[in-house]
Amino acid sequence: MAHPISPKKIAQRLARLLRPERPDYAYLKKAFQQTRTLLGVKPTKAKKRLPQLLTDQELIAFYEAVWQARNPKHMVMIKLLVFTGLRNAELARIRLQDVDLDHCQIFIRQGKGGKDRSVLFPASFRGELLQYTQGLQDHRAIFLFESNRLRPYSNRRIRQIIHKYALAAGIQKRVYPHLFRHQIITFLTKKGIISPKLQLISGHTKEKSLAIYRDLALVDVSNEYEEAMKSFPVK
Numbered sequence: 001m002a003h004p005i006s007p008k009k010i011a012q013r014l015a016r017l018l019r020p021e022r023p024d025y026a027y028l029k030k031a032f033q034q035t036r037t038l039l040g041v042k043p044t045k046a047k048k049r050l051p052q053l054l055t056d057q058e059l060i061a062f063y064e065a066v067w068q069a070r071n072p073k074h075m076v077m078i079k080l081l082v083f084t085g086l087r088n089a090e091l092a093r094i095r096l097q098d099v100d101l102d103h104c105q106i107f108i109r110q111g112k113g114g115k116d117r118s119v120l121f122p123a124s125f126r127g128e129l130l131q132y133t134q135g136l137q138d139h140r141a142i143f144l145f146e147s148n149r150l151r152p153y154s155n156r157r158i159r160q161i162i163h164k165y166a167l168a169a170g171i172q173k174r175v176y177p178h179l180f181r182h183q184i185i186t187f188l189t190k191k192g193i194i195s196p197k198l199q200l201i202s203g204h205t206k207e208k209s210l211a212i213y214r215d216l217a218l219v220d221v222s223n224e225y226e227e228a229m230k231s232f233p234v235k
Contacts, residue, residue, distance in 0.1 A: 065168040
């Protein structure tokens, strides 16, 4: 009796068959959805994993490592990640003309899902950002972060920069650009900013996408919880 082929192997065979046709992502997605329907296979949902955030001490150590390097470009880049919760690809595509210093906003073109939006940065950061952008105007830069070849930084280059400073700071955790997005959204959640305001700030299209940050902020009520449980009738 022949053993049934696993769904994973079927997907691999289907991918090999379609590869010579060079299909785009949308076509592949539809093909796999129809295949699952025909086979009666339901996709398994990945388990939700909470990101391992930096402690306040680790965040300060990371910032100190960046400060000691005396690289204004890296300083501004990392502060924007920390302050705005921008995604890596969004940060890489910021143009000089997208920075609105008067309103402390940055316009994001074609963010996740192909949608435009604006993000906020604190007024205390405006002076530093102004000084940095003035230097770029003198060099006729187009993007906020460009290489020596006058090309926008790649996602990989930004990850390399973050990793370098994490090593310099002696941080043992995995530190990557998107971690700072988790960091700021969690912080804002702790401060009581809730949907739909937090959706507007973070660029999440669905309220349920923010549930993970409510889980992360739960630590703030742990002391109150323990105190309340002292009078719980079941010991």
